[in-house]
Amino acid sequence: MSDVSLWQLACDGSAVPNPGRQGLAAVLRSPSGERHAQALAWPSSGCNNEAELRALMLGLAMAQAHGARQLQIQTDSSVLVDQLADGRIPTIQRLLPLLQEALNALAGFDQIQWLWVPRHRNAEADALARGVHGLGPKPGRAVGSKKKRRKL
Incomplete structure (x- = not known):
């Protein structure tokens, strides 16, 4: 795939609480660097997936x-x-209609690359998704920090 025509899409969804109010966000960057962003509150509640x-x-x-x-x-x-x-075979059966809808939409592109990133590297989309409900970015662990263990 040529990087000259590669668009980048960062997306994130939030459900607060989980399940709860859904916030959706997408940030699209053109090959020339032009940025387009959209965020919206979904009208019905649902889970984070x-x-x-x-x-x-x-x-x-x-x-x-x-x-x-x-x-x-x-x-x-x-x-x-x-x-x-x-x-992979979906483990969350109630998501099958949404998964099929996403697969149909993905089929409209010539090529797709997937890049999984930790939440802190998806911060812009995360902040937009949570921001539709007036929430700040979801707190996360600092890179390199260790979880504290509780003594029982």
Whole structure:
């Protein structure tokens, strides 16, 4: 795939609480660096995996509207990567209709690259998804920090 025509899409979804209100966000960058972002509150509640799928579809619609044909998708959702990129059998049966809808949308592109990243590397999309409900970015561990163990 030529980097000259590669668009980059970062997407993230949030559900607060989980399940709860869904926030969706997508940040699309053209090969020339032009940035397009969209965030919205989904009208119904759902789980975080549902929100991640809906955020992906929001981003795919944006990419199609801007004429993208080759796309690198950056996400912190292992569910998206496992079930859409790797083609694993879905373990969350109630998500099957959304997964199929996402697969149909992905088929509209010439090439797709998947890039799983930790949440702190998907910070812009995360902040936009949570921001639709007036929330700040989700706190995370600092890189290199260790979890404290509780003594029983």
